[in-house]
Amino acid sequence: MTQPQGGSGSVGVSLKKGQKVSLTKFNNNLDNILVGLGWDTAQNTGIPYDLDVEVFMLGANDKVIGDDWFVFYNKLTSPDGSVVHSGDNRTGFGEGDDETIKVQLSKVSPQVQKLVFVVTIDDAVARGHNFGQVSNAYIRIVDLSSNRELVRYNLTEYYPNVISMVVGEIYRYNNEWKFNPVGDGTADDLMGLCIRYGVRVQ
Template identity: 55%
Template sequence: MVVSLSKGQKVDLTKTNPGLTKVKVGLGWDTNKYDGTEGFDLDSSVFLLNDGGKVSDPSDFIFYNNTTGGNGSVVHSGDNLTGEGAGDDETVSITLNSVPEGVQRIAFTVTIHDAEARGQNFGMVSNSFIRIVNEDTNEELIRYDLGEDFSIETALVVGELYRHNGEWKFNAVGSGYQGGLAALCNDFGLQVG
């Protein structure tokens, strides 16, 4: 049975699914019609965070140019340049029991590539979601539909997996940022230009 979440809700993942070790996190979106000539290119990224909420090393930032992190426990599917079609646009596979002990939170984000130059923002995006699937059975366990709460934001923290008393839980964050990927990187302890 799928657990559908609202913004800010938290739910157990491994406690309610004993034996769960491999999950696939799917992220998806559609773009609304707009007057610009440039296509939309949304990118998902993953930040492996320590207990201070920061990456410990630049390799803890996983995206289309660095698709594997956490000693191989987190693998990004790569860049989907258009987001067209139904279903997941980009996915991340995670072997939960192999995530390094120092990683307390795994944050899932989506940004709009070159948003400022293209005049694009999340007010032009609809049907955004994150879902967690049992990779062994392909059963959808958790789904969070973000709704249409955004306007001028160019980056989103969609949700996060986090450790709690030896178990993994999921938090439906749904938090928007201006400043795109650079703002997210700075918040998570990566210095970018």
């Protein structure tokens, strides 16, 4: 883990893919966090990109504990009120986070073992869009009580056959909350991810 240089404000520990880290081991009082995600997209295409963030709240079997336990732009709050989505950003222009998720760890249902954060490209196949045209994507976690960034993961792998990215996971482990920077791309669209994680789509 390296500490990034430069920039203003508190910059969290920079993680590499698969480098799991505890969020609560040295911060027992950590409760309200912000998960910020950002990216840049190619601007020379005729159809603007619309990237979206989704959160799948999984049980011990790596499936959602119910169809409602899937937070996205059309359902901004989880049933237990622990996960709140900032809403859809349709352009990705500008500096900083493009979309954010607030999580109150103490309110997460005991049935939920893992929060999976995914970025999908809306209508990617029809529009000919993919992650080969995305750059500077990242996920970061901020302690809202101090506004201090705890960790950051900058994605480094962008492939033209990828239209969705499992960016990271926050999960329970031995009474701790840990973060796993995943960074795995897939050719599944949002519907395919819903099937993967057990969401029954009407």
